[in-house]
Amino acid sequence: MAELAAFAKMNGLGNAIIVADMRGRTDRVAAEAARALNADPATRFDQIMAIHDPRIAGTQNYIEILNSDGSQAQACGNGTRCVVQALSAETGRKAFTFQTVAGIISATEHEDGLISVDMGRPRFGWQEIPLAEEFRDTRMIELQVGPIDAPVLHSPSVVSMGNPHAIFWVEQDINSYDLARFGPLLENHPIFPERANISLARITSDEALTLRTWERGAGLTLACGSAACAAAVAAARTGRTGRHVTVTVPGGALDLLWREDDHVIMTGPAAWEFSGRFDPATGAWQRETEGAA
Numbered sequence: 105m106a107e108l109a110a111f112a113k114m115n116g117l118g119n120a121i122i123v124a125d126m127r128g129r130t131d132r133v134a135a136e137a138a139r140a141l142n143a144d145p146a147t148r149f150d151q152i153m154a155i156h157d158p159r160i161a162g163t164q165n166y167i168e169i170l171n172s173d174g175s176q177a178q179a180c181g182n183g184t185r186c187v188v189q190a191l192s193a194e195t196g197r198k199a200f201t202f203q204t205v206a207g208i209i210s211a212t213e214h215e216d217g218l219i220s221v222d223m224g225r226p227r228f229g230w231q232e233i234p235l236a237e238e239f240r241d242t243r244m245i246e247l248q249v250g251p252i253d254a255p256v257l258h259s260p261s262v263v264s265m266g267n268p269h270a271i272f273w274v275e276q277d278i279n280s281y282d283l284a285r286f287g288p289l290l291e292n293h294p295i296f297p298e299r300a301n302i303s304l305a306r307i308t309s310d311e312a313l314t315l316r317t318w319e320r321g322a323g324l325t326l327a328c329g330s331a332a333c334a335a336a337v338a339a340a341r342t343g344r345t346g347r348h349v350t351v352t353v354p355g356g357a358l359d360l361l362w363r364e365d366d367h368v369i370m371t372g373p374a375a376w377e378f379s380g381r382f383d384p385a386t387g388a389w390q391r392e393t394e395g396a397a
């Protein structure tokens with residue numbers, strides 16, 4: 105058995121996160137280990153945020169992201185807040201710059217404990233999402249579910265925050281749609297060659313929207329930070345809201361600002377649950393400290 109690595113079970117507005125400390129190691133968290141940890145009710149999660157030693161100057165760490173199905177993800181907003189809280193508690197540092205597959209992201213923990221993450225710039229080109237065919241206007245693409253003459257969901261906006269998102273605009277309560285049924289169909293639709301995160305968004309004012317997400321590689325979650333970023337940008341881009349909105353997800357509320365320099369700033373909480381140690385190759389684990397949750 106490989107030497108065990110430390111982990112913290114955390115959440116970002118209920119988005120279940122495992123923060124894995126892989127610093128000083130040359131191995132990675134295996135997809136098999138992710139699936140094994142997710143199969144155990146005590147460590148069931150949506151994403152693993154694996155903290156590795158930095159690979160480039162100017163960053164504190166390289167962060168690798170795995171979904172609960174073992175697939176790799178490029179971005180994870182809620183998980184990044186959990187990483188910041190964990191490292192801040194360990195080191196006292198409050199500002200961080202990380203390298204991820206989606207690019208360089210920076211984050212700051214505030215005095216009140218909330219954490220702001222600069223999620224970088226959104227991408228709108230059909231090949232950046234990516235889509236399997238050309239769409240010149242990604243504010244609304246031809247995709248629907250339900251009867252052809254009376255679709256249940258249709259004409260989504262698509263955005264990449266480093267990971268692919270489709271946002272369907274709905275008029276009814278977001279909980280009145282069978283997202284558990286439609287989500288996997290749309291996640292795996294051939295229009296999305298890398299699959300996609302599927303969200304239902306309902307505009308409630310020029311400064312607010314509610315959101316529910318079926319996550320690529322994780323299913324229904326209580327919160328998806330990158331989806332909140334994508335929905336906020338798409339709402340502003342289509343004239344539904346301004347550039348500063350509150351996005352309310354089942355797990356709580358996030359503050360989203362699409363700055364004039366095109367960077368998307370997401371602010372919200374993180375919470376620690378318990379800590380343990382695990383084998384990054386197999387997912388075998390042991391609990392070490394109890395948390396408040």
Ligand SMILES: N[C@@H](CCC[C@H](N)C(=O)O)C(=O)O
Nearest residue numbers: 177180181182267328329330
């Ligand atoms: N929950 C995350 C998103 C994680 C990655 C997503 N499931 C994907 O595969 O793109 C977030 O808070 O952004």
